[in-house]
Amino acid sequence: MKRLDENNRTEKYWTATVLASMIMESQFGGLKTFLSLLKDDSGKLPFKDRNNKKLHIDFKEFVKADFKYENVQLSTELWYGRDFSENKEYAVPDITLVLMDKYLIVCEAKFSRRIQENAIVRQIYLQKQTINDILKNSEIQYVHHCLIYGGSEKFTQIKGVDSIITWSKFIIKI
Secondary structure (H helix, E strand, O other): OOOOOOHHHHHHHHHHHHHHHHHHHHHHHHHHHHHOOOOHHHHHEEEEOOOEEEEEEEEEHHHHHOHHHHHEEEEEEEOHHHHOOOOOOOOOEEEEEEEEOOOOEOOOOOOOOOHHHHHHHHHHHHHHHHHHHHHHOOOOOOOEEEEEEEOOOOEEEOOOOOOEEEEHHHHHHO
């Protein structure tokens, strides 16, 4: 039988409910699992600082963190421009995580079977404007932008994205 969930184009369902609950699972235990999927080949998490300089943060910093409500902010469908900024640009990331007041992880997630690379690149570009607004109004030091998708296109790199993970990798890990 053909899977119905592979044709579900309501990413808001998957990101606002399923992905968020997977991250918060077991008192944020799912968060560490999620972060482990963002590591690069060196075992570190790629970030960019406020000057857009690439750097790699040792995963151990996140492993030793005691994640709880006080040091994790999780937002779904954050429309920052509407709610907090004079820039009313509509570039809504699916999941936005602020960790330990200094790390921002922005996730664009697609659950549909096929995605267009040029459409994702444009969406990521618009989200960068939203990220810049967030940085102007916060103490956040480091940003990581990731794409979560079904995996059928076999992307290994997309302009503007620091990591790419598939739903199946995350689901299997949880």
